[in-house]
Structure formats: structure tokens, C-alpha cells
Amino acid sequence: MLNMDLSQRVVIRTQQQAWLASPSPTVFRKPLERAAAESGHTSSIVKYQAGASFKRHSHPLGEEILVLEGIFSDEDGDYPAGTYIRNPPGSSHAPFSKEGCVLLVKLNQFDKRDLQRVRINTRTNEWRAGIGGLQVMPLHEFEHEHIALVKWPAGERFQAHRHFGGEEIFVLSGEFADEHGAYPQYTWLRSPHNSEHFPFVIQETIIYVKTGHLYLKG
Numbered sequence: 340m341l342n343m344d345l346s347q348r349v350v351i352r353t354q355q356q357a358w359l360a361s362p363s364p365t366v367f368r369k370p371l372e373r374a375a376a377e378s379g380h381t382s383s384i385v386k387y388q389a390g391a392s393f394k395r396h397s398h399p400l401g402e403e404i405l406v407l408e409g410i411f412s413d414e415d416g417d418y419p420a421g422t423y424i425r426n427p428p429g430s431s432h433a434p435f436s437k438e439g440c441v442l443l444v445k446l447n448q449f450d451k452r453d454l455q456r457v458r459i460n461t462r463t464n465e466w467r468a469g470i471g472g473l474q475v476m477p478l479h480e481f482e483h484e485h486i487a488l489v490k491w492p493a494g495e496r497f498q499a500h501r502h503f504g505g506e507e508i509f510v511l512s513g514e515f516a517d518e519h520g521a522y523p524q525y526t527w528l529r530s531p532h533n534s535e536h537f538p539f540v541i542q543e544t545i546i547y548v549k550t551g552h553l554y555l556k557g
Contacts, residue, residue, distance in 0.1 A: 397430065400448065427455060464476055509547040
């Protein structure tokens with residue numbers, strides 16, 4: 340197991356991690372959390388080399404993907420950088436990438452009743468006004484779980500707050516910060532149920548945020 344004590348705060352600056360081999364010789368990954376070697380609850384940064392592919396496989400409890408770089412594909416279409424994907428429990432596909440890509444991938448973490456298939460191009464989708472100067476792009480929600488992109492303008496500071504149900508953040512651009520440190524692009528943070536922090540940014544920053552899901556699993 341890796342980082343599966345959900346009561347612990349975890350920070351991984353993935354740009355400092357080395358790529359590790361996967362079952363495919365043309366696909367590499369940086370593990371973030373993992374319940375078992377090749378199954379169960381898993382979060383990773385995944386890199387497909389140009390021409391890489393995986394055989395058809397199923398997602399017993401779903402798959403969530405955010406395309407960070409390049410173009411990711413499967414038999415249903417091509418998904419350029421900025422695409423947010425949810426493949427529901429029981430779905431299957433045969434993914435590949437002609438030119439190569441880098442992904443944030445979360446496997447087997449859905450509620451079995453959460454059956455919505457999602458495809459959102461976040462590069463063209465509209466932002467909504469949030470608290471203060473923040474802008475928000477909702478991606479998905481199911482009961483207590485909420486997922487969105489949040490754009491922070493330069494110099495923005497947010498009030499100290501608690502994370503009921505925990506919080507995950509992945510820094511897509513810029514640099515996120517709080518009283519514990521600074522987190523550059525592609526940093527992954529997981530904060531447990533009822534944790535608290537006081538976040539801010541110096542430069543414009545965009546983050547992926549998931550909240551409310553760790554309490555139910557803890």
C-alpha cells in the first residue's frame with residue numbers, strides 16, 4: 340500500500356518524482372496513492388509515449404482522468420489537454436495515444452451508484468464567479484463529493500477553513516500556497532477530514548479540487 344492512511348496529510352511534488360514502469364512498456368507512471376500493486380484504489384500521474392496503447396480493460400469502481408498534456412484517445416474519441424473524463428463503474432475501454440500524453444488518473448474510487456459518464460473540455464468550458472476573486476468550473480458531484488477547477492487571480496487570499504470530508508488538490512498551473520508551504524505545478528495534496536488551512540497565491544493559479552469524499556472512506 341502507498342499513502343492509504345486517509346487520516347494523514349500528503350504532499351507530493353510530482354515534478355521531482357521519477358517515472359516508473361507499468362505493465363505496458365510504453366506507459367509510465369508516478370504513483371500518488373495505491374491500495375494494491377495493480378488493482379483497487381489508485382491515483383497516479385501517467386505518461387503515454389507516442390503510439391502507446393493498453394488492451395481493453397474494465398473499471399470495476401470507475402475511472403477519473405484529467406488530460407494534462409498531449410492527446411489521450413480511446414475507441415470513443417480523442418481527448419486533448421484540458422479534457423476531464425469520468426468512466427463509470429463497470430465501463431471498459433482500450434485507450435491509446437498517437438502523439439503521447441500525460442494524465443492525472445484516479446481508479447476505483449467511485450460510489451457504485453455514481454454512473455454518470457462525463458466528458459468536459461475545460462479549455463472551452465465557461466468559468467463561474469466564486470467567492471472573492473475566485474472563478475470556479477464545476478466538473479462533477481455525487482452526494483458529498485464535489486469536483487471542480489478553481490482559478491485564483493494573482494494575490495488572492497482565502498479565509499481559513501476546514502475540509503469536512505477532506506480535500507484533494509492538484510496544481511494545474513501557477514503555484515498554490517498555504518501556511519504549510521508552497522506547491523508548484525503538478526503538486527498533489529490530500530488533506531484529511533476536518534483539516535484546516537489558510538490558502539493563498541502570489542501568481543495566477545489554477546487547481547483541480549475534490550472535496551467531501553475522504554470522510555466517507557475514512
